[in-house]
Amino acid sequence: MKETKVISFVGEKGGIGKTTINIMAASALHYYFKKSVLLIDSDNPQFSSFKKRKSDLKIFGDFLEDDHKPYKVIKAKANPNESDRYNGILTVQEIVEENDGKYDYIIIDFPGNINEDMTSGLIHVDYAFIPFSHDQLEIESSTSYYKKLMKFFILNEDTNLKKAFLFYNRYQRVKKNKYSKLTELLKQSNFNIGEDAFKYNLLETYVLDKTIYQEEFRNTLFSFNENQENDPEDFKAFINEIIKLTNNG
Ligand SMILES: Nc1ncnc2c1ncn2[C@@H]1O[C@H](COP(=O)(O)OP(=O)(O)O)[C@@H](O)[C@H]1O
Numbered sequence: 001m002k003e004t005k006v007i008s009f010v011g012e013k014g015g016i017g018k019t020t021i022n023i024m025a026a027s028a029l030h031y032y033f034k035k036s037v038l039l040i041d042s043d044n045p046q047f048s049s050f051k052k053r054k055s056d057l058k059i060f061g062d063f064l065e066d067d068h069k070p071y072k073v074i075k076a077k078a079n080p081n082e083s084d085r086y087n088g089i090l091t092v093q094e095i096v097e098e099n100d101g102k103y104d105y106i107i108i109d110f111p112g113n114i115n116e117d118m119t120s121g122l123i124h125v126d127y128a129f130i131p132f133s134h135d136q137l138e139i140e141s142s143t144s145y146y147k148k149l150m151k152f153f154i155l156n157e158d159t160n161l162k163k164a165f166l167f168y169n170r171y172q173r174v175k176k177n178k179y180s181k182l183t184e185l186l187k188q189s190n191f192n193i194g195e196d197a198f199k200y201n202l203l204e205t206y207v208l209d210k211t212i213y214q215e216e217f218r219n220t221l222f223s224f225n226e227n228q229e230n231d232p233e234d235f236k237a238f239i240n241e242i243i244k245l246t247n248n249g
């Protein structure tokens with residue numbers, strides 16, 4: 001039996017990098033860090049991770065070595081009342097329950113909105129990581145989402161969510177000063193839920209803004225290419241922080 005950690009790169013806004021980072025993290029954890037991984041695609045109706053696996057197989061399938069075992073990508077319904085066993089599409093809850101103990105990580109890609117369906121899937125997540133870039137709208141949306149997770153999930157004993165973290169996606173090194181100012185601001189700010197004051201958890205590492213992340217690294221069959229990732233701030237450091245945080249739980 002493994003102690004399965006259910007994680008998700010998640011948020012309320014479209015286009016902030018959720019799907020990209022869920023796929024990149026699944027691939028890095030599985031192919032590079034040799035963890036057993038299951039990727040659940042609950043981004044109904046696009047199912048872009050599921051489709052990406054199909055197209056990756058079309059392009060690279062013939063070149064894979066026999067011992068190269070890709071992780072599983074499965075479609076899921078977020079709504080717990082829409083289980084469709086006949087057509088082979090189960091709900092997030094069913095898949096998580098059936099696979100608990102079988103994997104090191106279950107990673108879930110959700111759609112970019114908060115509705116009842118999504119909420120019923122999100123209660124199965126242990127750790128949520130919320131991406132945002134240096135952009136007013138994304139900062140507002142991500143901090144507001146963080147507060148909602150704190151109020152309705154982390155402080156609610158009926159859900160699994162233990163911790164949420166904000167992190168920079170599309171980080172630009174050339175704007176380092178701009179980022180450190182925002183980091184200071186975020187670290188200093190408090191928000192209240194009832195009588196209690198809370199602070200934002202912010203990851204130390206970040207995901208850089210790189211074209212290669214859009215095109216090559218967002219791949220369900222291979223991990224990132226180490227030769228193109230020599231800096232200490234690379235994707236490897238990011239995943240190392242995720243592993244550390246989810247193990248220290
Ligand atoms: N770190 C990054 N560097 C470069 N492009 C990125 C990065 N993260 C996301 N993108 C691009 O931004 C777009 C939206 O990302 P996506 O993962 O689909 O967002 P979401 O799932 O939140 O809607 C995609 O074209 C993706 O390739």
Ligand SMILES: [Mg+2]
Nearest residue numbers: 018019043110
């Ligand atoms: Mg998406």
